[in-house]
Amino acid sequence: MTQHINPYTHLQTLEDESIYIIREVVAQFQKPVLLFSGGKDSITLARLAQKAFYPAKIPFPFLHIDTGHNFPETIEFRDQLVKELGVELIVRYVQDSIDQNKVKEETGKHASRNALQTVTLLDAIEEFGFDACMGGARRDEEKSRAKERIFSVRDDFGQWDAKKQRPELFNIFNGKIHFGENVRAFPISNWTEEDVWTYINQEGIGLPTIYFAHTRKLVKRDGAFLALSDYLNLVETDEIVETVVRFRTVGDMTCTAAFVSEASAIEDIMYENKSSKSSERGARIDDKRSEAALEQRKKGGYF
Amino acid sequence: MDLLRINTAGSVDDGKSTLIGRFLNDSHALTIEQEELIARKTKEKGLEDLDFSVITDGLIAEREQGITIDVAHIYFSSADRKFIIADSPGHVEYTRNMVTGASNSEVSIILIDARKGLLEQTHRHYFISSLLRLKTVVFCINKMDLVDYSEDVFLNIAAQINKMTAQFSHTPDIHVLPISSLKGDNVVNPSNNTDWYKGDTLSGILHKIIPNGIENEDFALDVQQVLHVQNKEFTDYRAYAGRIISGRLAVGDEVTVLPSGTKSEVIEIRKFTNTPTSANAGESIQLRLKDDVDISRGMMLVKQPNEKLLSKDINATVVWMDEKQASLSGKYLLQAGTRTAVCKLQAIEAVIPPENPSQTYEASALKLNDIAKVQLKTAAPVFLDSFAANRLNGVFILIDTQTNNTVAVGFVA
Numbered sequence: 001m002t003q004h005i006n007p008y009t010h011l012q013t014l015e016d017e018s019i020y021i022i023r024e025v026v027a028q029f030q031k032p033v034l035l036f037s038g039g040k041d042s043i044t045l046a047r048l049a050q051k052a053f054y055p056a057k058i059p060f061p062f063l064h065i066d067t068g069h070n071f072p073e074t075i076e077f078r079d080q081l082v083k084e085l086g087v088e089l090i091v092r093y094v095q096d097s098i099d100q101n102k103v104k105e106e107t108g109k110h111a112s113r114n115a116l117q118t119v120t121l122l123d124a125i126e127e128f129g130f131d132a133c134m135g136g137a138r139r140d141e142e143k144s145r146a147k148e149r150i151f152s153v154r155d156d157f158g159q160w161d162a163k164k165q166r167p168e169l170f171n172i173f174n175g176k177i178h179f180g181e182n183v184r185a186f187p188i189s190n191w192t193e194e195d196v197w198t199y200i201n202q203e204g205i206g207l208p209t210i211y212f213a214h215t216r217k218l219v220k221r222d223g224a225f226l227a228l229s230d231y232l233n234l235v236e237t238d239e240i241v242e243t244v245v246r247f248r249t250v251g252d253m254t255c256t257a258a259f260v261s262e263a264s265a266i267e268d269i270m271y272e273n274k275s276s277k278s279s280e281r282g283a284r285i286d287d288k289r290s291e292a293a294l295e296q297r298k299k300g301g302y303f
Numbered sequence: 304m305d306l307l308r309i310n311t312a313g314s315v316d317d318g319k320s321t322l323i324g325r326f327l328n329d330s331h332a333l334t335i336e337q338e339e340l341i342a343r344k345t346k347e348k349g350l351e352d353l354d355f356s357v358i359t360d361g362l363i364a365e366r367e368q369g370i371t372i373d374v375a376h377i378y379f380s381s382a383d384r385k386f387i388i389a390d391s392p393g394h395v396e397y398t399r400n401m402v403t404g405a406s407n408s409e410v411s412i413i414l415i416d417a418r419k420g421l422l423e424q425t426h427r428h429y430f431i432s433s434l435l436r437l438k439t440v441v442f443c444i445n446k447m448d449l450v451d452y453s454e455d456v457f458l459n460i461a462a463q464i465n466k467m468t469a470q471f472s473h474t475p476d477i478h479v480l481p482i483s484s485l486k487g488d489n490v491v492n493p494s495n496n497t498d499w500y501k502g503d504t505l506s507g508i509l510h511k512i513i514p515n516g517i518e519n520e521d522f523a524l525d526v527q528q529v530l531h532v533q534n535k536e537f538t539d540y541r542a543y544a545g546r547i548i549s550g551r552l553a554v555g556d557e558v559t560v561l562p563s564g565t566k567s568e569v570i571e572i573r574k575f576t577n578t579p580t581s582a583n584a585g586e587s588i589q590l591r592l593k594d595d596v597d598i599s600r601g602m603m604l605v606k607q608p609n610e611k612l613l614s615k616d617i618n619a620t621v622v623w624m625d626e627k628q629a630s631l632s633g634k635y636l637l638q639a640g641t642r643t644a645v646c647k648l649q650a651i652e653a654v655i656p657p658e659n660p661s662q663t664y665e666a667s668a669l670k671l672n673d674i675a676k677v678q679l680k681t682a683a684p685v686f687l688d689s690f691a692a693n694r695l696n697g698v699f700i701l702i703d704t705q706t707n708n709t710v711a712v713g714f715v716a
Contacts, residue, residue: 010306010385012586019587020546023527027600027641051575052544052587055537056530139376146375147362162362165373166709167399167624169406171546172638172700176707190387192378279334295363 011199014191018045019052021150021173021187022134026052026059028175029132029183035121036062036089038074039250040207041136043081044196045188047205049134050085061088063133065121067113068095069231069252077208092124109221109235112255122158125182132175132183140192141280144295150189156180162295193273193280201266210247213264217242224257248273249280304385307514310408310437312391312401312428317414318445322484323377323390324355329491330506332379333358352485359390372397374404384510393424398431398672399624402712405431406698409514410439412505417450417481421463423658429467430657432475434620434674434714436694439476439512443505448483452496457481470660473691478508519584519693522550522558522606523686525640526598530589542573542589543598548640548695550606552590553581560596561603561612561686567592601642603686612686617646617679617699618716620655622672625703625710629669635710639699642685646701650678669711679713690714 025032034049036042049058062082066075082089094116097103102123103116125133139146149168154160166174175183188196200207217228220239226232228240231254245258246269259276263269273280311319324341327333333341337358344357359375377388391397391404405411411432415425432440442464450456461479468474480489481497482505488494491506503511524545532540552558556569571591572582582588590604598604605612617637623629629648637646653663654675669675690697701711 010304013306016546016585016587020527023544023587024641027528053530054575055532055534055540140378143358143375144362146359146377147373163364163372167403167700167712168709169403169700169712170698171548171640171695172698174638174700174702174707174709176636176702178707190376190378192380192385194380277333277335279336 011195011202014188014195015048015051015199017190018048018187020171021185022049022052024173024175025132025134025183025185025187028173031128031130032060032132032134032185033063033090033128033130034058034060035133035135036064036078037136037250038064038070038078038208039136040196040200040211041138041188043136043205043207044191044199045134045136046081046085047203048187058085058087060134061090063090063092063124063128063130065117065124066091066093066095067117067252068093069113069229069254071208071210071227071247071250071253073208073210074250077206081206090124090128092120092127094120096120097123107233109233110255111233112252114252114255118158125158130182131177132185134185134187136188137186138191138193138196139186139189148186148189150186151175152184152186153177154182154184158182160184194270197266197270197273201270208250210250211269213244213246213262215242215244216258218245218258225260226255226257227253229253304380304383305514306385306387307410307509307512308387308389308408309410309412309509310389310391310401310405310432311412311414312393312404312431317393317416317424318484319390319393319414320356320359322412322414322443322445322482322490323359323388324353325484325487325490326506327358327377327379328353328355329487330379330381332381355484373400381506381510386509393428395424395427395672398427399622401428402431402435402622402624405435405437406712408435409437410441410509410512411437411475412441412443414443414445415460417444417446417456417460420460421467426467426659427657430471430655430660430674431622433471433473434622436473436690437475439478441505441508442477442479443482444479445482445484447481447488447497448486452481452488452494454497454499457500476512478502480505480508519549519688519696520551521688521693522552522556522604523548523688523693523696524552524588524590524604525642526600526602526604527641528600529598540591541595542571542591543604544587544589545604545641546587547582547584549584549693551581551583552588556606558592558604558606559608560598561605561608562684563597563602564608565594565596567594567596569593603642605686611688613684615681615684616649617681617685617687617713619677619679619699619713620674620716621669621677621701621711621713622674623669623711624671625706625708626671627703627706627710628671629711631667634704635701636704637679637681637685637699637701637713639685639687640696644681644683644685645704646679646681648677649680652676652678676716677713687715689716 097120218225345354375390389404391401482489528544573589688696697715
């Protein structure tokens with residue numbers, strides 16, 4: 001139907017847009033940082049940052065908020081990547097916030113440290129005086145994300161006010177803020193999950209091994225498979241199984257569900273994702289708490 | 304695969320959310336989670352037809368009030384095209400969000416209720432589409448099922464549309480088609496109920512538009528940053544990073560630096576490890592020049608410098624976007640691309656009511672959502688072209704230096 005079909009035209013556009021945004025963040029802010037989770041989106045963001053400045057080095061550190069419930073494969077990958085890129089890695093631990101009595105560990109079957117990250121993140125922002133935090137969030141992930149600007153201003157308390165968002169027009173990004181405020185910047189806002197996978201494939205970007213099919217011990221709970229780990233509070237109805245799975249999105253071990261899959265090549269993963277018709281957030285158990293779960297966490301300063 | 308950016312505006316009553324939901328549904332682009340949510344909410348509300356609005360109204364306040372407040376971005380692809388839909392509010396108090404949604408779009412979809420015909424909102428939406436010089440405007444006469452798919456009703460509204468669009472100097476490509484989002488007529492699948500309509504479905508129209516059609520040919524690049532590298536491989540590497548606003552750049556071209564007027568020759572274009580011999584509008588590049596020139600962020604590189612780019616007097620149409628009114632002689636920070644300069648509101652020439660653009664009136668202040676012709680004076684040149692000549696280099700925002708809010712968008716005359 002279209003006259004001219006070039007498989008990478010739209011990805012090229014997205015890449016050019018993201019690089020422009022990353023450079024704007026660096027130019028407009030004193031102390032930017034990249035929030036690095038070890039997932040495919042922040043890995044893609046790291047690659048775009050590398051491309052934006054090469055042959056110069058990435059001119060900002062990476063910050064990882066470590067919940068202590070990460071997949072060990074993710075941590076291993078993270079350390080290797082920052083070494084290759086030559087960037088400074090800052091790690092702050094949710095465990096420290098718990099030990100300082102700033103947050104309380106959740107209890108029960110669905111206990112997760114995902115929401116607790118917010119306090120550790122806001123403390124780290126204050127500790128280092130970061131005025132812009134770049135993240136790999138995408139608007140197609142969830143419907144309150146779909147409403148967020150690319151430069152999203154947070155107040156002194158890290159809060160997002162959905163009703164007071166600044167208009168964001170054309171290619172003009174207003175990064176002016178008051179002392180104490182900070183901006184969350186989302187350079188890959190307009191990418192979809194499929195775009196990210198296509199780009200990873202095209203660029204030959206490495207990923208943690210958990211994204212690919214592997215044999216793992218799992219807990220079968222409410223029809224979902226969770227990785228068996230010391231962090232998961234087991235209940236009577238839980239069933240422990242061993243099977244071949246992969247993860248489509250990577251969060252904490254306690255709240256990221258695995259897909260039964262034999263896909264070990266990116267093309268196979270993309271094909272499976274497309275045929276499943278399910279969204280990747282479907283695997284994030286913390287988002288299922290209510291229709292507004294993510295918006296409410298974001299208002300409180302969650303990334 | 305190419306990318307088409309679309310804007311839709313209207314209130315929930317027009318069936319805008321239903322149209323988007325229908326589009327995704329009939330294009331087989333809904334996820335299982337979205338399908339489940341629609342089914343659950345439809346049941347909760349006790350509705351007969353599926354409630355698609357729940358997938359676009361993402362904020363708690365929107366669901367509570369049953370209106371769209373801010374722009375939602377919806378992404379989907381067909382076999383050969385990727386779409387980004389900016390789903391924007393239609394209420395007058397959220398005009399600024401509608402402008403935000405439309406600013407990055409090439410196509411505007413305007414919904415009209417077949418029972419009601421053109422409303423004030425229709426005029427406003429078309430006016431904004433025209434002000435933003437969108438390439439294509441598609442009028443969907445919706446809810447045709449409620450007027451028995453009457454050709455007369457359709458023709459009558461089409462005539463009203465002709466009358467409205469004739470008032471404007473900039474006329475986009477216009478399409479008018481009869482649809483029913485609720486029943487699915489002419490959205491993705493052709494309808495059996497409108498035999499008298501021989502045109503394309505909405506999906507058909509959106510697939511035939513050629514993205515990024517007319518581009519300005521004059522090369523312009525905003526300097527975002529200066530990169531300096533000194534290592535074994537790159538000895539004394541000095542490059543200028545930026546995204547090409549318009550035109551094309553090739554190695555060997557002579558460029559002029561604004562505002563200094565210094566000229567030099569491009570000796571390298573770089574994109575990561577590649578060094579292509581040329582680059583086009585939209586590309587983020589680094590470039591190196593033959594001579595050691597004084598260049599920093601906020602300057603611009605062009606091939607054909609002209610007087611207008613260096614002017615400090617700007618005539619423009621602005622949309623006021625802040626609760627705090629604009630008053631004569633007010634000072635703001637003007638930002639265009641990566642360039643900024645302090646500016647003063649010299650004159651408010653006329654306020655234009657979008658519902659009736661010929662009935663302009665005088666005013667001494669600008670209120671939220673006012674659209675007006677104004678004169679500004681900047682403290683330094685910001686290298687703006689006219690919006691009609693060069694879309695991305697003819698637009699700016701005004702920032703309130705006390706609140707830091709973006710208070711206006713302007714289109715240079």
